[in-house]
Amino acid sequence: MTTPLKAPRRLAALPRDARDTLFLLCVIAIIVLPQVGNLPWWCSALTAVILVWRGTLAVRSLPLPGKWWRITLLALTLGATALTHRTLLGRDAGVTLVVLLLALKTLELRARRDAFVVFFLGFFAMLTNFFYSQSLPTALAMLVALLGLLTALVNAHLPVGRPPLLQSARMAGRMALLGAPIMLALFVLFPRMAPLWGTPSDAMTGRSGLSNSMRVGSVTELALDDGIAARVKFDGGKAPPQRELYFRGPVLSRFDGREWTFAPSQVPANLQVQGEPVRYEVTLEPNQRPWLLTLDAAIDAPLVPGMDPPRRTAELQWMLQQPARDLLRYHAESYPRFRSGPQAWAPGLAAYMRLPSGFNPRTLEMATQLREDPRVVQGGNVELVRLALERLRTGGYSYTLEPGVYGEHTADEFWFDRKAGFCEHIASAFVVLMRAAGVPARIVTGFQGGELNGVDGFWTLRNSDAHAWAEVWQTGSGWVRVDPTGAISPDRIGAFQRLAAPQGVLAGAFNAVNPTLAQHLRAAWEAINNGWNQWVLNYTQGRQLDLLKNIGFEAPSLQDLIMLLLALLVGASLAGALWTLWERSQHDPWLRLLARARARLQRAGLQLPESTPPREIARRVRERFGAEDEAAQAIDDWLLRLEHQRYSAQPAQGLSQLRTEFARLHWPR
Numbered sequence: 001m002t003t004p005l006k007a008p009r010r011l012a013a014l015p016r017d018a019r020d021t022l023f024l025l026c027v028i029a030i031i032v033l034p035q036v037g038n039l040p041w042w043c044s045a046l047t048a049v050i051l052v053w054r055g056t057l058a059v060r061s062l063p064l065p066g067k068w069w070r071i072t073l074l075a076l077t078l079g080a081t082a083l084t085h086r087t088l089l090g091r092d093a094g095v096t097l098v099v100l101l102l103a104l105k106t107l108e109l110r111a112r113r114d115a116f117v118v119f120f121l122g123f124f125a126m127l128t129n130f131f132y133s134q135s136l137p138t139a140l141a142m143l144v145a146l147l148g149l150l151t152a153l154v155n156a157h158l159p160v161g162r163p164p165l166l167q168s169a170r171m172a173g174r175m176a177l178l179g180a181p182i183m184l185a186l187f188v189l190f191p192r193m194a195p196l197w198g199t200p201s202d203a204m205t206g207r208s209g210l211s212n213s214m215r216v217g218s219v220t221e222l223a224l225d226d227g228i229a230a231r232v233k234f235d236g237g238k239a240p241p242q243r244e245l246y247f248r249g250p251v252l253s254r255f256d257g258r259e260w261t262f263a264p265s266q267v268p269a270n271l272q273v274q275g276e277p278v279r280y281e282v283t284l285e286p287n288q289r290p291w292l293l294t295l296d297a298a299i300d301a302p303l304v305p306g307m308d309p310p311r312r313t314a315e316l317q318w319m320l321q322q323p324a325r326d327l328l329r330y331h332a333e334s335y336p337r338f339r340s341g342p343q344a345w346a347p348g349l350a351a352y353m354r355l356p357s358g359f360n361p362r363t364l365e366m367a368t369q370l371r372e373d374p375r376v377v378q379g380g381n382v383e384l385v386r387l388a389l390e391r392l393r394t395g396g397y398s399y400t401l402e403p404g405v406y407g408e409h410t411a412d413e414f415w416f417d418r419k420a421g422f423c424e425h426i427a428s429a430f431v432v433l434m435r436a437a438g439v440p441a442r443i444v445t446g447f448q449g450g451e452l453n454g455v456d457g458f459w460t461l462r463n464s465d466a467h468a469w470a471e472v473w474q475t476g477s478g479w480v481r482v483d484p485t486g487a488i489s490p491d492r493i494g495a496f497q498r499l500a501a502p503q504g505v506l507a508g509a510f511n512a513v514n515p516t517l518a519q520h521l522r523a524a525w526e527a528i529n530n531g532w533n534q535w536v537l538n539y540t541q542g543r544q545l546d547l548l549k550n551i552g553f554e555a556p557s558l559q560d561l562i563m564l565l566l567a568l569l570v571g572a573s574l575a576g577a578l579w580t581l582w583e584r585s586q587h588d589p590w591l592r593l594l595a596r597a598r599a600r601l602q603r604a605g606l607q608l609p610e611s612t613p614p615r616e617i618a619r620r621v622r623e624r625f626g627a628e629d630e631a632a633q634a635i636d637d638w639l640l641r642l643e644h645q646r647y648s649a650q651p652a653q654g655l656s657q658l659r660t661e662f663a664r665l666h667w668p669r
Contacts, residue, residue: 014059020155021058021109023165024118025051027148028106031126032099034141038132040084043096046077050103065107073104095128115156122149134327136532147172163666171663182572189544189565191558210249210289210445210466212262216410216428228285229447229466230293232459235279239459240295242449244336246469246481247293247461249446251315253352257359258410260428260443265314266348270478273299273335283458284328292318293447293461295334296481302332315444316340341478349473352440360411360432367436381439381474385482388433392426392487395419399426399489423485427468430484440473444481455527589655590646593662597639604668614643631666638665 014022029051036044050073057064077100078088085093102121108114126145129138150172155165230247239245252260282293282302292302297316301309307328310318342349355364370376376384396419403421406413414421414429421429427443434441448467450459469483548556548564598608598617606624608617618639625632642658 015061018058018061019165020152021106022055023148023155024109024115024152025055025058025106027145027152028102028118028122028125030141030148031122031129031145032102034129034138035095035099035132038092039096039099040080042080042084043100047099047103050107054106054109064110070104070107073107077101077104091131095131098125098128112156115152119149119153119156136529139532147176150175158664158666182569185565185568185572188547189561189568191544191561210447212250212252213259214252214261214424214428214443214445214468215259216406216424227463228460229287229463230285230461231283232450232461233281233283233457234459235281237457238278239280239452240278240336243486245449245459246296246467247447248296248317248444249291249293251313251317251442251444251471253442255354255356255428255432257356257408263351266351267314267342267346269312269314269316269340270342271297271299271316272339273297274337274339275335277333277335279331279333281329281331284324284330286324286326288323288325290320290323292320292324292328292330292332294318294332296336297338297340298332298334299338300333302330304328304330339478341473343476343478345475349440352442352473353435353438355432355435360409360436362409362416363411363429363432364436366415367433367438370433371437381472384437384439385434385472388430389482389484389487392430392484397426397488399485424468426484426488427470430482431470434470434472442471442479444469444471448483453527455524458527589659590642593655593659594642597635597642597662600667601635614639625668631668634665635667638662 032039032044032047039047056062077097081093081096081100082088085096087093088097098121102118102125105114105118105121109118122145126142126149129142147169151165151169154171154175155163155168158168232247250262251265252262253265254261254263278295280295284293292304292310294302298312298318301312302318304310304320308321310320312318370384370387373387376387379386398420399422400420401422403418403425406418406425410425411429411432414425415433431441431443445466445468447461447465448469449465450461451465452459467485469481469485471479472482474480544561545556548560553560594614595610597614598610598612601617601621602608606620608620612620618636621632621635621639627633627636638658638661645655645658
């Protein structure tokens with residue numbers, strides 16, 4: 001049995017080919033690991049088996065499988081992919097094939113040519129991670145994978161001796177740092193031209209916190225989901241009170257006794273706004289839905305760069321021409337004080353009083369009793385709403401995520417039996433009561449409240465902030481927002497309190513030691529993620545043109561962007577060429593190369609005066625490290641050829657070759 005202390009020694013004693021193969025297999029595992037959740041289970045399992053199999057063959061110096069083994073595995077791979085995805089084309093099938101082909105290629109990893117194929121397949125497989133997620137953790141994982149692949153690539157170009165992997169990693173890191181300015185310039189200035197720019201999205205990828213229907217009990221699942229739906233930044237940091245933050249989503253008016261669904265409004269919006277507007281910017285997460293979240297109520301269309309202007313429905317909801325498949329950032333302006341809908345009775349309001357027959361008989365009876373109450377007879381619909389809310393406040397009702405499974409008569413069970421529910425139970429029962437009493441009413445879904453991140457000043461809307469409230473129609477006022485959940489649980493509306501799932505052991509331990517530590521850590525991490533979203537994922541063509549304006553372009557265009565990028569690249573190339581010429585003019589390149597060799601040997605403990613010629617250095621290398629040592633022989637030969645090159649007929653050509661060989665030598669440590 002191999003102990004943990006003996007394992008590093010065994011790895012160090014492995015032949016170079018086995019060591020390099022194991023390192024490359026580890027890099028491939030880093031590339032594939034983030035994809036496990038997106039790949040079929042059999043693909044992940046088969047990839048793991050192949051990588052372990054290949055590693056075992058390398059460690060034990062066993063022969064690689066024959067051609068028929070590889071052909072059989074390839075045929076099984078193609079067949080399983082076709083059965084799983086019903087095609088060999090498309091994003092999901094393509095990624096599955098790339099991952100499996102990358103793993104299968106390691107089974108014929110014999111020569112450097114095969115290694116280069118694996119490297120480039122690895123680079124492509126690394127990019128496929130961004131087809132599913134462009135988050136900061138994914139980017140960091142792929143940065144590690146990139147450095148690993150570069151290290152393996154550099155190591156493959158050092159065929160002599162046994163160079164340490166750390167030496168190759170340092171060289172790969174220097175290469176990445178030297179290329180970073182060019183990558184930054186390309187990122188900032190390379191034109192974003194949809195749909196060529198970006199990553200493809202499948203129609204069913206992503207998940208929305210809302211939908212255009214609401215079955216009683218469905219929003220409960222969202223309350224336990226802490227995923228982020230959107231982030232909001234108010235201009236000047238002036239946000240309305242938290243209790244007024246109602247972000248409007250789908251409006252539901254058709255009821256079949258169990259489920260509320262959307263139905264087009266038969267009455268005009270008739271939106272009238274008052275007071276000062278609230279201006280803000282929304283960063284909407286991909287949700288595969290065509291609607292935009294806006295504060296109640298937005299009279300002007302939100303500004304969505306790169307997309308057709310959205311349209312406003314009669315229900316005051318803003319709709320895109322296509323689903324939001326990617327991160328969206330848009331500016332909007334809303335008026336917290338507004339009126340909407342007809343001010344006097346209109347025939348279309350009758351649709352908001354319909355109820356299915358045979359459901360909730362006790363609620364209908366209660367509505368009749370309320371309608372006959374003298375206070376309602378005198379005060380009308382306003383008094384009816386007040387009495388219903390008073391019943392919710394004082395009738396022993398509670399706000400909970402676990403009200404139990406409701407039966408056929410959901411409103412009856414809420415009002416008379418369970419007296420407990422989540423926002424959709426409460427809103428549904430309230431609207432049924434209003435309609436039974438002859439008051440037009442409908443359900444509005446969306447998000448309420450949010451959480452202010454003290455690190456970056458953004459308000460975070462989570463799926464747990466998903467909410468349902470009611471709108472009732474009143475003569476002279478139109479549609480009026482009524483949130484019956486606030487009557488039962490004011491903390492749900494007026495403060496930052498939400499029902500949450502039970503904490504795990506780790507989260508409970510964190511809160512026991514320092515109750516605010518986990519909250520601060522999450523706020524800091526979300527601020528970093530938001531910065532990534534704002535400045536990297538949402539760096540659009542509009543922001544590129546704004547950058548040109550800031551540096552002096554009056555009316556920037558794509559042509560200006562391309563010309564500036566070309567000018568920078570040409571300037572950088574000329575600067576590099578001039579620097580190389582200047583450096584060569586200041587120093588004898590032959591002496592500089594000899595000095596580099598002398599410095600490498602001095603680090604290995606061989607002290608050499610600056611005047612020592614190459615032939616003398618070669619003799620001392622043989623004495624110090626042994627004439628039979630393979631690496632010492634290579635250095636000896638290189639030093640002798642360096643001395644011969646000094647007097648050759650074509651010194652420049654020979655020196656270039658020696659400089660290339662110098663980087664491949666395995667220098668003693």
